[in-house]
Amino acid sequence: MTELLPNYVAGRWQAGSGAGTPLFDPVLGTELARVDATGLDLPEAFAFAREQGGNALRALTYRQRAGLLGAIVKVLQANRDAYYEIATANSGTVKNDSAVDIDGAIFTVGQYAKWGDTLGDVRALRDGEAVKLGKEPVFQSQHLQVPTHGVALFINAFNFPSWGLWEKAAPALLSGVPVIVKPATATAWLTQRMVRDVVDAGVLPAGALSVVCGSSAGLMDALQPFDVASFTGSAETAAIIRSHPAVAERSVRVNIEADSLNSALLLPGAAPGSDAFNLLVREVVREMTVKSGQKCTAIRRILVPAEVYDAAAEAIGAKLAGVSVGNPRNESVRMGSLVSRAQLDAVRDGLDALASQTTVLHDSRNKPLVDADPKVAACIGPVLLGARDADAAQRVHDVEVFGPVATLLPYRDLAHGMALAHRGQGSLVTSLYGSDDAALAQVALSVAPSHGRVHVVTPEVAQAHTGHGNVMPMSLHGGPGRAGGGAELGGLRALDFYHRRSAVQASPGVLAALGL
Numbered sequence: 001m002t003e004l005l006p007n008y009v010a011g012r013w014q015a016g017s018g019a020g021t022p023l024f025d026p027v028l029g030t031e032l033a034r035v036d037a038t039g040l041d042l043p044e045a046f047a048f049a050r051e052q053g054g055n056a057l058r059a060l061t062y063r064q065r066a067g068l069l070g071a072i073v074k075v076l077q078a079n080r081d082a083y084y085e086i087a088t089a090n091s092g093t094v095k096n097d098s099a100v101d102i103d104g105a106i107f108t109v110g111q112y113a114k115w116g117d118t119l120g121d122v123r124a125l126r127d128g129e130a131v132k133l134g135k136e137p138v139f140q141s142q143h144l145q146v147p148t149h150g151v152a153l154f155i156n157a158f159n160f161p162s163w164g165l166w167e168k169a170a171p172a173l174l175s176g177v178p179v180i181v182k183p184a185t186a187t188a189w190l191t192q193r194m195v196r197d198v199v200d201a202g203v204l205p206a207g208a209l210s211v212v213c214g215s216s217a218g219l220m221d222a223l224q225p226f227d228v229a230s231f232t233g234s235a236e237t238a239a240i241i242r243s244h245p246a247v248a249e250r251s252v253r254v255n256i257e258a259d260s261l262n263s264a265l266l267l268p269g270a271a272p273g274s275d276a277f278n279l280l281v282r283e284v285v286r287e288m289t290v291k292s293g294q295k296c297t298a299i300r301r302i303l304v305p306a307e308v309y310d311a312a313a314e315a316i317g318a319k320l321a322g323v324s325v326g327n328p329r330n331e332s333v334r335m336g337s338l339v340s341r342a343q344l345d346a347v348r349d350g351l352d353a354l355a356s357q358t359t360v361l362h363d364s365r366n367k368p369l370v371d372a373d374p375k376v377a378a379c380i381g382p383v384l385l386g387a388r389d390a391d392a393a394q395r396v397h398d399v400e401v402f403g404p405v406a407t408l409l410p411y412r413d414l415a416h417g418m419a420l421a422h423r424g425q426g427s428l429v430t431s432l433y434g435s436d437d438a439a440l441a442q443v444a445l446s447v448a449p450s451h452g453r454v455h456v457v458t459p460e461v462a463q464a465h466t467g468h469g470n471v472m473p474m475s476l477h478g479g480p481g482r483a484g485g486g487a488e489l490g491g492l493r494a495l496d497f498y499h500r501r502s503a504v505q506a507s508p509g510v511l512a513a514l515g516l
């Protein structure tokens with residue numbers, strides 16, 4: 001029997017009372033550990049976090065809590081090697097792809113530690129200046145942001161067991177709000193291990209950080225009005241979360257990061273072989289292959305002027321042909337596996353769903369795997385699809401194949417290209433490629449309403465740009481509509497979610513005594 005990973009709630013490690021759900025190595029097929037949350041007293045767990053964790057965190061200032069984040073960074077850095085081993089075994093990712101999750105998390109916590117320090121030794125934040133409520137300034141209104149007196153529940157997706165925890169926990173803890181994280185079952189081990197290390201290091205007050213591994217049953221039921229819930233995952237589960245009584249009746253604030261049909265758009269005039277064309281090709285290949293395409297921000301739709309469609313297909317296909325796929329422990333492997341056989345089935349189903357509306361432009365599905373058994377490993381080579389009639393291929397704008405798959409689509413003119421980008425019904429990110437600053441700026445403004453982030457790649461930023469799919473803590477993460485309507489990160493803007501806005505109406509003397 002493999003180890004049953006304990007949960008950490010109500011200030012103590014507690015094993016579930018059931019047999020547990022096994023976690024697997026998606027390349028070797030071996031069982032690694034089990035998770036189970038059966039029998040946990042969730043009302044007790046939430047009350048402990050809310051009261052003990054919340055009171056202890058709120059007793060500190062922003063600067064002191066920033067110090068806690070700094071201490072977390074040290075703990076995570078000290079245990080980094082173990083995290084890479086877990087990611088290789090449980091997520092099937094090569095080292096560079098594990099880095100996106102692990103080092104991306106450490107970097108993000110470090111950023112919030114720095115930003116938090118600038119907020120100083122206060123326990124509430126001023127929101128704008130005081131304004132007079134009458135003719136004379138004797139009675140004024142001062143808006144404040146105060147930490148919510150609740151717990152932050154995170155229900156996370158399988159593809160970022162590390163970053164998914166810390167990109168949410170850093171702003172929550174900095175805000176003075178305790179965290180309960182429920183990682184996706186398939187990859188819960190890394191999240192659980194990181195929480196274990198931070199708990200064992202004793203750097204946080206009791207109740208500030210808890211982890212529940214296994215079923216989500218009962219978690220949403222435990223939420224009360226001042227709690228917040230942050231969900232990352234599929235649109236189907238998001239719909240269940242949104243309609244839960246905690247949200248619908250108790251007004252629990254909820255943030256949803258769901259799936260997204262992100263696009264890359266090559267502006268007109270970029271000839272095959274030009275810098276802009278080559279930058280698009282490089283980024284598309286990177287996005288299709290990093291984490292085997294299991295990134296919510298990955299490019300799914302590639303929009304190019306009709307006259308370069310064939311050249312783009314050839315250039316992207318040529319690069320994809322050079323991508324080695326297989327066991328991430330073999331250093332010659334560039335792309336590891338999907339997270340599970342179930343995910344492999346989902347990718348195959350997605351390809352089937354797109355088959356009638358697309359043609360296959362490049363196919364590495366039958367390429368031999370390196371050091372991996374195709375009957376066991378959840379590996380699949382990249383597939384580039386194409387649809388010459390981008391308008392008619394409705395499913396391409398609707399079906400997210402969560403793997404190394406993207407579809408090339410030609411557009412007639414720029415207006416058509418932008419209309420196709422909007423067909424994603426709201427996306428996390430689009431990237432634009434070209435060399436005319438004025439034209440790129442106009443397109444950026446036009447597509448911004450349906451995208452949380454617009455990533456513009458020009459030849460002069462070829463080396464400096466941070467990557468279409470790479471979520472930087474300085475920039476907003478989240479998109480409207482189909483992408484879930486969420487908003488995370490964006491520097492200190494992330495703190496808004498964990499604060500309540502209140503207006504104190506009083507004399508200038510009282511307002512000055514607030515000490516902000």
Ligand code: NAP
Pocket residue numbers: 155156157158159160182183184185186214215216232233234235236237238240241256257258259260295296400402428483484
């Ligand atoms: P999922 O199946 O929706 O699961 C997400 C989380 O919800 C898991 O922790 C899951 O737990 C939990 N869950 C399942 N049913 C639930 C219920 N009835 N009530 C409460 N929680 C429930 O999604 P996934 O397959 O893990 O993730 C892939 C999807 O996430 C993709 O569509 C991707 O685009 C999206 N994603 C979006 C972002 C973003 O930031 N926008 C980031 C990453 C991924 P179990 O694992 O135990 O079932």
